[in-house]
Amino acid sequence: ETGVTQTPRHLVMGMTNKKSLKCEQHLGHNAMYWYKQSAKKPLELMFVYSLEERVENNSVPSRFSPECPNSSHLFLHLHTLQPEDSALYLCASSQEQDRRYNEQFFGPGTRLTVL
Amino acid sequence: TQLLEQSPQFLSIQEGENLTVYCNSSSVFSSLQWYRQEPGEGPVLLVTVVTGGEVKKLKRLTFQFGDARKDSSLHITAAQPGDTGLYLCAGARRELTGGGNKLTFGTGTQLKVEL
Numbered sequence A: 001e002t003g004v005t006q007t008p009r010h011l012v013m014g015m016t017n018k019k020s021l022k023c024e025q026h027l028g029h030n031a032m033y034w035y036k037q038s039a040k041k042p043l044e045l046m047f048v049y050s051l052e053e054r055v056e057n058n059s060v061p062s063r064f065s066p067e068c069p070n071s072s073h074l075f076l077h078l079h080t081l082q083p084e085d086s087a088l089y090l091c092a093s094s095q096e097q098d099r100r101y102n103e104q105f106f107g108p109g110t111r112l113t114v115l
Numbered sequence B: 001t002q003l004l005e006q007s008p009q010f011l012s013i014q015e016g017e018n019l020t021v022y023c024n025s026s027s028v029f030s031s032l033q034w035y036r037q038e039p040g041e042g043p044v045l046l047v048t049v050v051t052g053g054e055v056k057k058l059k060r061l062t063f064q065f066g067d068a069r070k071d072s073s074l075h076i077t078a079a080q081p082g083d084t085g086l087y088l089c090a091g092a093r094r095e096l097t098g099g100g101n102k103l104t105f106g107t108g109t110q111l112k113v114e115l
Helices: none
Strands: A004-007 A010-013 A018-025 A031-037 A044-050 A053-057 A064-070 A073-079 A087-094 A110-114 B005-007 B010-014 B019-024 B031-037 B044-049 B055-058 B061-065 B071-076 B085-092 B103-105 B109-114
Touching (some): A010 A018, A018 A031, A044 A073, B031 B071
Parallel strands (some): A010 A110
Antiparallel strands (some): A018 A073, B031 B085, B061 B071
């Protein structure tokens, strides 16, 4: 595997379900991100992990819970979601070294549908 | 709130035509990136511009960073169907505290190039 991978690619869940999204980066980066992409809205940054420590939580509801066990893996645990949470969830990684460049590399995303 | 406005929002052109996409903000960025996203996939980084007035070329794509580092443009010469996709600009600001490289994404330009 190369780059950034995400599983599953598609997920349909009910509002009472618990599910998790997984992201893995094979680039040797030390920062990882979760974004939400909804129709007709700019990408919304949800969480940032730098050196496995959460450094950003952009007022995301507690029904979304991130986990970063090491610099290569990132999870997003989902619990009692709402239909408006249906979106494409993107994971990205970058090398926290030269903040001036801020180049991020994205995975293919998980298309989430909440019924 | 830093906003990046892209124009046009939608663009449908014929193969062989030229086009320009604009990315504007009232904020100054330390660098600016352009991404292309195809349906069902994550954004793919095309280029990063860092210096005010900088021009970078990637085959038929020409990227320019404004002198004041508040805006950018993407010009495509002789567009091809393979150029079809969602074009996103993203501005980075140097963070004084915390970690991770945080980007502000533009509103996106959906380009369709037809035969």
